[in-house]
Amino acid sequence: MTVLAQDRNTQRRDGILVALLVITNDIIYGGSLVAVNAAGYALPGGDTAGLIFQGVADGRADNTGGADGAKSVIVRRRGEFRFASASNLTQANVGDAVFLEDDQTVALAGDVDQDIYCGVITEVVGANDCWVDITPALQQTDVATHIADVAGAHAATAISLADAGELTAQATVEAAIAELLATRPVLIADPGDAGAIPVTRSGNVAITTGAAGETRTLAIPGAAGIELAISHDVDDGGDCVITVAEAVNETGNNTITLDDAGETIVLTAVQVAGALVWRVTGNDGATLSTVGG
Structure with missing residues (x-):
């Protein structure tokens, strides 16, 4: 490809509502938390290894009996949504990250196994009832980096290390810190x-x-x-x-x-x-x- 020499009619979309292809033989219900699997097909959200959160279903998509991708689901990728919480919440949990428990339930870190990040609590309605802003989870480039790191994709294990001086063989900041601390x-x-x-x-x-x-x-x-x-x-x-x-x-x-x-x-x-x-x-x-x- 070459650089532009004139205006380009670039197609645009807001990315608030997107269509995702649905996994074979499954139903995604309207208003549910939606994820994709490693193959990129949409399915109900859950605390399952390998899933990546994608948003909230804008309507039902029934792919019962259908092959992968035979149906699409419209998913909303911005905004605040009210969901049940598997964790017992207090006012102090406002601002905390939450993770997928199932397709209508979120939970705090420690109450799920896979830590599939799906948003931030903006209001605690009751001990098991909260409003969740899903936008932070969907502005990430890679949700998987949040596994085991509720603070986001900034853990030392996720930061690569450029070592122009060839002072260490380590590839991440965390590994280099561990190497340095061993000699302290x-x-x-x-x-x-x-x-x-x-x-x-x-x-x-x-x-x-x-x-x-x-x-x-x-x-x-x-x-x-x-x-x-x-x-x-x-x-x-x-x-x-x-x-x-x-x-x-x-x-x-x-x-x-x-x-x-x-x-x-x-x-x-x-x-x-x-x-x-x-x-x-x-x-x-x-x-x-x-x-x-």
Whole structure:
């Protein structure tokens, strides 16, 4: 196609009333909530996976015995409509998003399974009776993005990530945030005697030991770049022996012993020979040894 060189008689319609082809062997009643399935055929609205809300039927369409598309239904795609609510409503629910329960009933998030967004409550008439503005639901480009996100298609999972600097392999904002938070240092709880020290994010594990000797275990790190500081915080007389899944240095040491308060060792997750391992990057008083093969 080429760009225009003269006026174009472009066809126009308001999009308030639209005709949709009806699914085989079904009836859509006037005044009902209408959806389309994955194949694009209209059917009564409901809490069914894969449906996309389309509006309110302006009249009945009976396609009993007919093939897909044998009948059409006129659907109104703008305005406020009064529907039953499967959720118990109060005045505080004005402005809340609602989702399809069936073809004449809406519900709040948490009271349906599929979260098929169909509008916003504008007036609560009774505990199970409300006015719904369907327009917000139909101004979306993709209703499916609202599944599990009552705030709309702005969840971090729905926002793609342009990474010109190639700083991450993640494709969405949420995944990139999760990657960043894993390296943000936090205070990691001491798992206690014989417990496993978490290896999923950076931070400080402050070890407390009693009068008797204690043990901890440390698995291979969950991601490259994690920095783990292990400190002997409270020493009531017993040592803490930490057994690591792999060697923490080139010498092959796989055991860390903390025997006095204040001793600290810092480990960083790196990749060696294609595998994630810990490497000692700082050591103030901890004893390193090799146990086993």
